[in-house]
Amino acid sequence: MTITLPAWLALAIAILAALGVYDRVMRPSWRWLLRNRANRVLDQVAGKLKIEVRPFQRTRRQALIDVLVYDAKVQEAAAAQAAAQNMPRALATQKVREYASEIVPAFNAYFYFRIGYWLARRIAQALYRVRVGYSDDEGLARVPSHATVVFVMNHRSNMDYVLAAYLAADRAALSYAVGEWARIWPLQQLIRSMGGYFVRRGSGDDLYRRVLERYIAMATENGVTQAVYPEGGLTRDGLMREPRLGVLDYMLRGFDPHADHDVVFIPLGINYDRTLEDRTLLLDREQDGPRPGVLGAAWTTLRFVGQQVALMARSRWKRFGYACVNFGTPISVREWATARDLDFRRLSKEDRFARIGELARRVMDEIGRLVPVLPVPLVATVFARNPGRGLAELEIKAEAERLIEALEAQGAKIYMPRADRDYALSAGLEMLTLRHVVDEADGLYTVRADEARLIGYYANSIAHLLPHSAVHRQAA
Secondary structure: OOOOOOHHHHHHHHHHHHHHHHHHHHHHHHHHHHHHHHHHHHHHHOOOOOOOOOHHHHOOHHHHHHHHHOOHHHHHHHHHHHHHHOOOHHHHHHHHHHHHHHHOOOOOHHHHHHHHHHHHHHHHHHHOEEEEEEEOHHHHHOOOOOOEEEEEEOOOOOHHHHHHHHHOOOOOOOEEEEEHHHOOOOHHHHHHHOOOEEEOOOOOOHHHHHHHHHHHHHHHHOOOOEEEOOOOOOOOOOOOOOOOOHHHHHHHOOOOOOOOOOEEEEEEEEEEOOOOOHHHHHHHOOOOOOOOHHHHHHHHHHHHHHHHHHHHHOOOOOOOOEEEEEEOOOEEHHHHHHHOOOOHHHOOHHHHHHHHHHHHHHHHHHHHHHOOEOHHHHHHHHHHOOOOOOEEHHHHHHHHHHHHHHHHHOOOOEOOHHHOHHHHHHHHHHHHHHOOOEEEEOOEEEEOHHHHHHHHHHHHOOHHHOOOOOOOOOOO
């Protein structure tokens, strides 16, 4: 007997069959393969990492989502919102599940140590001459193995994520808070698989904030190594910003200073001879200035990439100078709190924020001292202190030498390529000239009139390291 089916019905059956095969056969096989590879990678790196990957990170994502959804404090917040907005409790719980699914990462060791590390190393080394200028290895070695380690750093560029992950890969697998800008396919999946979690900046939803707070608290309590930017966002003028306390408060409001489990902040200072977003960041500071929008930003990015490709095709492309990271002395929260007889759990919200603010400023001061002094910021500072003047190369280098002496007196971490000051200053001047920020005529170098703010941006990256009598504090 022959059964004849319409073409559309046969196609629908074929599609449903294919989906069934994928869901029942291909998908479980793919997950098994990824877990198997991840476990093998974990076995390989287990003896090499200074801070081991925690069991919390290896827990299935769906299990973590369920734990977060039914956390007592989260459910209490859901009940409060349901009552306040006169909505069914089930609807509030559904919102919690959506927030949890948005936040919770899906860490995979294979993606982190094989794909992510490979990409980070390739990208960082392709764009910059990457250096670790200073590292307090003795202090880092004294951090207890069971402590929760939090790398805290200044935020100059979105390259910070790449650079820190690459340079800290032999120490730990870092978990980042990433803004909504990265929630696009396939970047979202890659970031989640590398342990990153997404954050809605400035969200006014109390329920969302409670879900985020509880996830960060759980990760901290379970020893997950995290990376945090206390400034909360990229600096728009090159100057270091005041710390924002939200994430630090989430980490510490339940901290027990008398328990064995400590939280240790490791400060990092980051600086670049060139940040990829410098002009875009300066444009953001103009309140009445034009905003490029999504399409404008995409066009700017494509144009920039096209310019670099064109330079490569003519064999004229050069890397963007030096990118340097300094690792400082760890700061134990338990020691800090014990010395002041503090227990954050017993403080009112106002007192807790005040105390966490003190700790945050202590951490930011240490980060500030660690910010590397690089060739371009040095030369930019010379120009910023001599606005409108044409300077000979010898004048630039002589004043830069005086700046170096002042910085050394302040204990600044100065990175001199090849341990050669003359070479470093020549490299910084060349970088600004190649970018057409500075023009040379008749042996004199002059900042272009429309690039004075860009010069100020780079000078401001080290402004906090100079004596107040010498610092250039003009907004970039």
